[in-house]
Amino acid sequence: MARVVHICPRYAPARGGVESFFRRFSEHLALLGDDVEVWTTDASTVRAFTAAGDARLPAGLDRLNGVAVRRFPVRYVPLQKYIHDALICLHTGDGSADDKLRIAEALVKHRRGQPMLAAE
Numbered sequence: 001m002a003r004v005v006h007i008c009p010r011y012a013p014a015r016g017g018v019e020s021f022f023r024r025f026s027e028h029l030a031l032l033g034d035d036v037e038v039w040t041t042d043a044s045t046v047r048a049f050t051a052a053g054d055a056r057l058p059a060g061l062d063r064l065n066g067v068a069v070r071r072f073p074v075r076y077v078p079l080q081k082y083i084h085d086a087l088i089c090l091h092t093g094d095g096s097a098d099d100k101l102r103i104a105e106a107l108v109k110h111r112r113g114q115p116m117l118a119a120e
Contacts, residue, residue, distance in 0.1 A: 001033050001034055002034045002035070003035045004029055004034050004035065004036045005036075005038075005039060006022050006025070006026055006036070006037075006039070007039045007040070008022045008040050009040065009041060009043070009049075010040055010041060010043050010044070010046075011023065011038050011040040011069055011071075012064060013044075013057070014043070014045070014057070016046075022038060023064075023067075026038055026067045027065045027066060027067055030065070030066035031066065035068075036066070036067045036068065037067070037068040037070060038067055038068070038069045038070070039070050039072070040069065040070070040071055040072070041071060041072055041073070041074045042056045042057045042071045042072065042073050042074060043056065043057075043074050044056060044057050048074060049074055050076070051076075052076040056073075056074070057071055058071065059072060059073045
């Protein structure tokens, strides 16, 4: 019997190709008698990585179909996607004028305490 740890960004019941692959693979190994654990985040959607209010799954240890699932809370950093875009533009000099304008507008709105996106 082997001890197996899979690390993936999201896991069932979250939906997606990677999620389905790791669920099926992990459950198959568990059926063969391996001790399988999945380390993942509590994000239930891709948007949950950048939106603090998006749906989350319970953090902590759970067991699904013979697989131990350890969920870690996503650390939400305000402005993280804008900071990433800004760093890319600054580091490489790449990025369209639209990218730079979008980043600048978001930073100004943030300083004024306004929502950066319509959904916020």
